[in-house]
Amino acid sequence: MKLGYHLGYWSAGPPEGAREAILTAEELGFDSVWTAEGYGSDAFTPLAWWGAATSRVTLGTNIVQMSARTPTATAMAAMTLDHLSGGRFVLGLGASGPQVVEGWYGQPYPKPLARTREYVDIVRKVVAREQPVSHDGATFSLPLTGDGTTGLGKPLKATVHPLRTHIPIFLAAEGPKNVALSAEICDGWLPLFFSPKSDGFYRAALESGFAARGGRPPEFEVAASVPVIVHDDVEKAADLIRPSLALYIGGMGAKTANFHHDVFARMGYEDVADKVQDLYLGGRKAEAAAAIPTRLVEDTSLIGPPAKIRDELAAWEETVVTTLLLRGDSALLRTVAGILS
Incomplete structure (x- = not known):
């Protein structure tokens, strides 16, 4: 398996030592570096x-939330970063959940699978730049017509010529249908x-998607974020992960979604998950963390x-999984790379 470095999204501000950690990841031969976004x-x-x-290192988003931008805006950012990085960009997308989509972005959250399919299709059209982009779907319409519009919209082609016509x-x-969709229409x-x-x-969900696609593409990737804590005391190591x-x-x-x-x-772990959820939503966060078994x-x-992790x-x-995405500072990356190599 390859190794990647995941910075995640910020909490109160920029993570300390991020640039140093990224440079360390590249120095150590990590394959990729990833960022994320929530509502900050x-x-x-x-x-x-x-x-x-x-x-050298691949630069990816894990993830860009689809409701934060129109598909064309996301495609513009993807083409821009791909040019600036010399063809090292990977676009990681996600639907997020109704609390964020409706609460933060003010967008509806119906039929996320169908929305994702349309979204990816439009991004592909923009990046391919074969013709002016048009789309007539249940979620997106390009150009937009009908009541409330000027009627002056027309299909457009990106002014920027993409460095790669397939980003x-x-x-x-997380759910089986979404996992299958990734295998059917995406590269990872x-x-x-x-x-x-x-x-x-x-594996079964992926195979279902590959079957709908007509076969598995040769370079399909599975990049999993995996917490790694090196500590002689397993319980203390677990305690560092329980709050997250x-x-x-x-x-x-929400409790229902x-x-x-x-x-x-x-x-x-349904019983455990139910208990943790009840405690957390009841404001008893420390008890919720303590309820998570090692x-x-x-x-x-x-x-x-180290020996346990290696085993x-x-x-x-x-x-x-084809790539393990690690979190931490530059010192942890060096330690883990030594253990996993």
Whole structure:
């Protein structure tokens, strides 16, 4: 498996040491560097700013939220970054969830699968630049016509000639239908909370998408974000991850629509996920974190002494994952690279 570095999205401000960590990742031979966005920092700007100091590593978004931009605006940013990076850009997209889409972006959240399919299709048309872009779908219409419009819109072709007429698109997905869609229409899948014990489930979803596509493309990638904590005490290592898991299982979404909660329920932790969610939404965040068993952390992370991490890596190498995306500072990257190499 290849190694990548995931900066994630910002909390209160820019992460300290980000540029140094990116340069360390490139020095160590990491394959890729990724940024993210939630409802604070955006994904494109940090990637361009810090990525400008690199020369080899792939630069990707994990993820750009589709509701934040029209498909044409996303395609414009993708072509721009691809030019500036010399063809090193990968566009990672995701639908996010209704709390963010409707609460932050003020956009509706119906039929995310159909919306994603249209979105990717339009981005592909813009980047290919074969003809003026038009699209007549249930979600997007180019040009826009009808009541409330001037009627003056017309199909347009990007003024910029793309460096590559096919920029790789990866889809962030957790549910089986979304995972299958990534295999059907995209160049890669970006899983969150992947576990080797769920490999069969995800492998079947991917195969379903490949079948609809007419076969697996030769360079399809699966880049999974995997927390890695090197520590002689496994419990203390797990404690460093529990608060983040509690946030996603309990608070990243409404009680009736939390896709992260559903991932762990499918993994066999439905009772745990329900308890964590109830505690978190009830304001008892510390108790929610404490309710997460160590075995759940170990299922989705690599934690503990170097020898334990190295032994457990074998299970990951047998899965559909092609790249492990690590988080941390430059010192951690050096340590983990030494363990995993």
